[in-house]
Amino acid sequence: MSLNKEHQQQLLNVAKSSIQHGLQTGRPLTINLADFPTALTEHRATFVTLQKNHQLRGCIGMLEAVRPLVEDIAENAFLAAFKDPRFMPLTEDEFGELEIHLSILTPAEAVSFTSEQDLITRLQPGIDGLILEEGRKRGTFLPSVWEQLPEPEEFLQHLKQKAGLAPNYWSKNIKIYRYRTEMIG
Incomplete structure (x- = not known):
């Protein structure tokens, strides 16, 4: 809306x-x-x-x-x-x-993926805001962060770090949600 x-x-x-x-x-x-x-x-x-x-x-x-x-x-x-x-x-x-x-x-929606590489191919630079969850660790980047981190792989690595994980960490338990934003100002 x-x-x-x-x-x-x-x-x-x-x-x-x-x-x-x-x-x-x-x-x-x-x-x-x-x-x-x-x-x-x-x-x-x-x-x-x-x-x-x-x-x-x-x-x-x-x-x-x-x-x-x-x-x-x-x-x-x-x-x-x-x-x-x-x-x-x-x-x-x-x-x-x-x-x-x-x-x-917008309300966040779960992203389905089979691997980290599959997830990276599903990301929409400049459009997706992401929430990453792994156990009790959680981090988010607004879509505007793509301006500083335009490559999906790099974006995901930095998001993992923000959530308190190593940049190369991967687990089948990672959950990813995407949302969009209406920007004002």
């Missing part, structure tokens, strides 16, 4: 407002669902990615839809700015330099 330009702009405004609210209060913006159209109150999974000077500055999201879209954006924008463990909390000085990117995910 694609959102129209007005809805996309509303979500970007919510993300920005939630970060501003966080700078002032230390909490995410509270959302009143009655203020938003139905398209923005459906349960959807999202990621909010923050960049400063085209460099990652925070990225937080959910793989499952657990709350209304507009609430998920407000919460994840706040978390990306202030709670991403890879970065110090965002400062007031950095706020004006932020680029905010929203990813709205």
Whole structure:
């Protein structure tokens, strides 16, 4: 389901407002669902990615839809700015330099494959977001990661590392799920 330009702009405004609210209060913006159209109150999974000077500055999201879209954006924008463990909390000085990117995910679907090589041939660079699961280990890459890792084999190796596995690790127990994203911003 694609959102129209007005809805996309509303979500970007919510993300920005939630970060501003966080700078002032230390909490995410509270959302009143009655203020938003139905398209923005459906349960959807999202990621909010923050960049400063085209460099990652925070990225937080959910793989499952657990709350209304507009609430998920407000919460994840706040978390990306202030709670991403890879970065110090965002400062007031950095706020004006932020680029905010929203990813709205489709529900994940299992990918069937017979081997690692078979899986690699089934990947769709630039389109697929992937979730890799092996026991208790789990990692995901949004479709935008293909920009840095355009080769399917390399993409998969890095995803294994993100999940806490060796890049050359393989097991018949690995599960792969794919999703797509609608990018905003």
